[in-house]
Amino acid sequence: xxxxxxxxxxxxxxxxxxxxxxxxxxxxxxxxxxxxxxxxxxxxxxxxxxxxxxxxxxxxxxxxxxxxxxxxxxxxxxxxxxxxxxxxxxxxxxxxxxxxxxxxxxxxxxxxxxxxxxxxxxxxxxxxxxxxxxxxxxxxxxxxxxxxxxxxxxxxxxxxxxxx
Amino acid sequence: xxxxxxxxxxxxxxxxxxxxxxxxxxxxxxxxxxxxxxxxxxxxxxxxxxxxxxxxxxxxxxxxxxxxxxxxxxxxxxxxxxxxxxxxxxxxxxxxxxxxxxxxxxxxxxxxxxxxxxxxxxxxxxxxxxxxxxxxxxxxxxxxxxxxxxxxxxxxxxxxxxxxxxxxxxxxxxxxxxxxxxxxxxxxxxxxxxxxxxxxxxxxxxxxxxxxxxxxxxxxxxxxxxxxxxxxxxxxxxxxxxxxxxxxxxxxxxxxxxxxxxxxxxxxxxxxxxxxxxxxxxxxxxxxxxxxxxx
Numbered sequence: 001x002x003x004x005x006x007x008x009x010x011x012x013x014x015x016x017x018x019x020x021x022x023x024x025x026x027x028x029x030x031x032x033x034x035x036x037x038x039x040x041x042x043x044x045x046x047x048x049x050x051x052x053x054x055x056x057x058x059x060x061x062x063x064x065x066x067x068x069x070x071x072x073x074x075x076x077x078x079x080x081x082x083x084x085x086x087x088x089x090x091x092x093x094x095x096x097x098x099x100x101x102x103x104x105x106x107x108x109x110x111x112x113x114x115x116x117x118x119x120x121x122x123x124x125x126x127x128x129x130x131x132x133x134x135x136x137x138x139x140x141x142x143x144x145x146x147x148x149x150x151x152x153x154x155x156x157x158x159x160x161x162x163x164x
Numbered sequence: 165x166x167x168x169x170x171x172x173x174x175x176x177x178x179x180x181x182x183x184x185x186x187x188x189x190x191x192x193x194x195x196x197x198x199x200x201x202x203x204x205x206x207x208x209x210x211x212x213x214x215x216x217x218x219x220x221x222x223x224x225x226x227x228x229x230x231x232x233x234x235x236x237x238x239x240x241x242x243x244x245x246x247x248x249x250x251x252x253x254x255x256x257x258x259x260x261x262x263x264x265x266x267x268x269x270x271x272x273x274x275x276x277x278x279x280x281x282x283x284x285x286x287x288x289x290x291x292x293x294x295x296x297x298x299x300x301x302x303x304x305x306x307x308x309x310x311x312x313x314x315x316x317x318x319x320x321x322x323x324x325x326x327x328x329x330x331x332x333x334x335x336x337x338x339x340x341x342x343x344x345x346x347x348x349x350x351x352x353x354x355x356x357x358x359x360x361x362x363x364x365x366x367x368x369x370x371x372x373x374x375x376x377x378x379x380x381x382x383x384x385x386x387x388x389x390x391x392x393x394x395x396x397x398x399x400x401x402x403x404x405x406x407x408x409x410x411x412x413x414x415x416x417x418x419x420x421x422x423x424x425x426x427x428x429x430x431x432x433x434x435x436x437x438x439x440x441x442x443x444x445x446x447x448x449x450x451x452x453x454x455x456x457x458x459x
Contacts, residue, residue: 045202059268134354
């Protein structure tokens with residue numbers, strides 16, 4: 001058996017502990033050890049953006065970090081966006097309204113990328129939004145609905161609270 | 165898409181890094197931001213048996229500035245530099261180049277020094293080191309060496325870092341005054357590796373009529389990022405006008421030696437480098453004159 005490491009993290013405000021081999025990516029750890037399967041893995045080598053989460057408030061690709069490196073860190077994932085009573089985050093509402101997803105596979109990565117953008121007070125203009133989203137691939141929507149959804153929330157709030 | 169097994173070490177000091185390097189030799193890889201190494205490991209193009217994760221070496225996590233120097237520790241992320249206040253005015257070329265590095269999530273994690281050590285010929289940072297009188301500190305068993313960027317980038321993915329050494333800091337010289345700069349790049353999509361990119365910097369005489377100093381650097385046109393001194397020589401001492409930029413751009417076209425690959429032919433890269441040089445010089449000159457807002 002390969003050596004494993006204890007990894008303690010805080011995810012969406014809740015403390016978790018699990019074990020991981022050194023080679024286990026943070027994405028696989030979240031999914032397989034913590035059963036937080038909302039974070040999706042597309043390419044597994046840092047191209048598609050589906051596994052984007054926030055670490056200490058900053059977006060990262062969870063397939064490009066080893067779980068052992070996240071020991072002691074605070075993470076936010078898609079599971080933390082909606083309220084505990086099921087009330088959706090404004091960006092989730094906007095995604096629904098603008099048909100910003102079809103199969104939904106890429107959506108968690110998009111949403112976490114957008115949460116960081118909104119938290120920085122991201123602008124509502126289309127070019128800036130498109131550039132910011134350029135690290136996330138969607139094969140269904142053609143991006144139109146996604147860009148509209150971000151534009152609407154950014155224009156409304158100027159900035160939105162991060163997940164709590 | 166799962167990395168092969170390796171033994172993991174998380175040193176807390178540069179001394180510990182060095183002792184791990186001397187113990188494990190060629191088997192060991194340094195893990196900084198991991199935005200190049202981990203994809204290579206996921207694809208099993210790299211299968212190091214030992215990974216030395218330097219992210220816990222707090223002494224290497226800094227960005228310092230003084231009048232005209234930027235000191236970047238090995239754990240500083242691209243985004244740390246991108247977010248420096250006033251960088252758009254201080255050195256627009258540098259900000260523009262950083263914003264071409266991957267995407268925000270990559271820049272949040274990837275390190276500047278790691279990009280230097282990786283030495284991808286299409287990466288932006290090595291060109292910034294060449295264009296901004298960059299020096300790289302490497303530390304090894306026999307102490308610290310400071311290597312000029314000109315001597316640091318040896319060949320494709322190959323630097324002057326010797327076995328047993330680790331790069332700890334990059335310093336860039338960012339002049340102030342009647343200086344303008346600009347970085348332009350062509351990539352297939354935003355965030356992709358550059359097909360070709362060109363950075364230029366120009367300082368003007370007090371009457372703004374004469375180019376006193378110039379830098380021209382390019383990426384994606386050879387085995388390493390390149391500084392094109394032949395083009396700089398054309399610029400220095402002349403009037404900053406469009407004809408001069410055209411001439412310098414032609415020299416870039418004739419000097420660089422790109423090769424064909426799946427993304428572009430060598431001829432195409434030469435043409436793109438020429439166009440980007442001309443445009444970049446015109447913008448750099450405007451900025452040096454203070455005629456336009458930078459950034």
